[in-house]
Amino acid sequence: MKIDWKDKTNWVGAVFVIFFFLFLLNRIGNYFDLDKSTWAGWVQAIGSIVAIFAAIYISQYQHQSDRKRDVIAEKNQLLRLMQSLKDELDVVKTSFALSAGDNIKSTPDGEGVPFYMELSDRPFMVYSSYVTQIGIIPDSELRRDIIATYTRFNIFILTLKINNGMFNRVDGWLRDGALMEKSENPIVQKDFRDWKAHGNAVRQGYSACVDACDGLIEYLKKSITDLQNELKIDKG
Template sequence: MNKAFRDTAGGIAIAIALLAAGYFLGTFHTHPLTKAADFPAWVQAIGSIVAIFAAIGISYTQQRNAIKRESRKVIDENLYTVKSIRDELAVLSEGFELHVGKEIRSLKRGDILLIEWNPAERPFVVYEACASQLGKIDDDRLRKNIIYAFAQARGLVLSIRTNTRLIERLDAAQASPIVPGDERRQQSIDVCEDGLKSYAMRIKLAYARAKATEIEFNAAVGSYLERNAVE
């Protein structure tokens, strides 16, 4: 039973009750209780009115409880989505810290991030599965934080993969045979090293932005979970 139907049915029931009450009150006014023989009929009439209002009260309570249950169901689904996304980002963050976090933080201009690491091909399985649910989260700040946090994480993953490919090219150049008088080998090595030095600073900046976004994301998630906790 949808909300529109319940509202319409409730309105009709109230209207009927008011009409019935008006009818009995009008009848009482035009035909007041003057004989003892009329007493049972009026008791029955008043009882009918009370029964109608009681039925309306029960219907209203049931309707209100049904709306609350539906609302709570949506909130619980959103909480599940938010918690799942939070946990996935936490696991990704731990993975970065374990494999490259310390090395990225210690990078200085002119350094090369000499770590070959290939993150999972699909590191955002939960986020992708829950993407259709994001629009149902009734918190603009949180939705934006979720999207921005995963955009930053995705960019960092791609940067690490690209850095790994560049290192592989450098390794291949350094492993190539030395040919006397042929400068192409050294030129290839120099190009790879210059690219890696430049890319290292980009990775460090992307890492710093991702960590700052993660802090904002966790704060928004904590606020949302606290606000929608089961009372």
């Protein structure tokens, strides 16, 4: 059983045991009528034993303290990672909802998505910075969810880039006076047909990203709360 030396009663008990041991030695010495030289030998022997046990205890205590400090540092690193990913997902979800969500959701099925969205070359700065540290997350399901959600977002961004190119072509035909699918130009007809078909991929991709993002944010919130509670216990 591990002794909690933060509890004052354990220190009182230890002092009592030491005094009792000294009293017992004194009684033994008086009973056997030990002389000073014999007493000195006993004291030296006992002192050596105590010193050995003290050295062992100090070494173990130092090792446990170092390990506890390392564990707390690792958990703090993990906490910063999960909090940063959650914050980025909150921002990404809000950003997509404001810039594209309404346009995508308001477009009927079977129609193209009529908007051009400016897309960053590095939309996920936090994930890109921490991607090599995802492996420190002990929860394998959470790791898979993180990778799957960001992969889904990257695929959706590629879908939006394709839509940008298609919409530019369609918008160019409209500016030139082409009458959408009613035009007899086969190239115009194909461009409009492809753009409308791709609209389904945009709508499905957006819906899948929102669902995955919501689920991962909740998962991260729970994991963060659990880890914070663990750290309170560790530091206590």
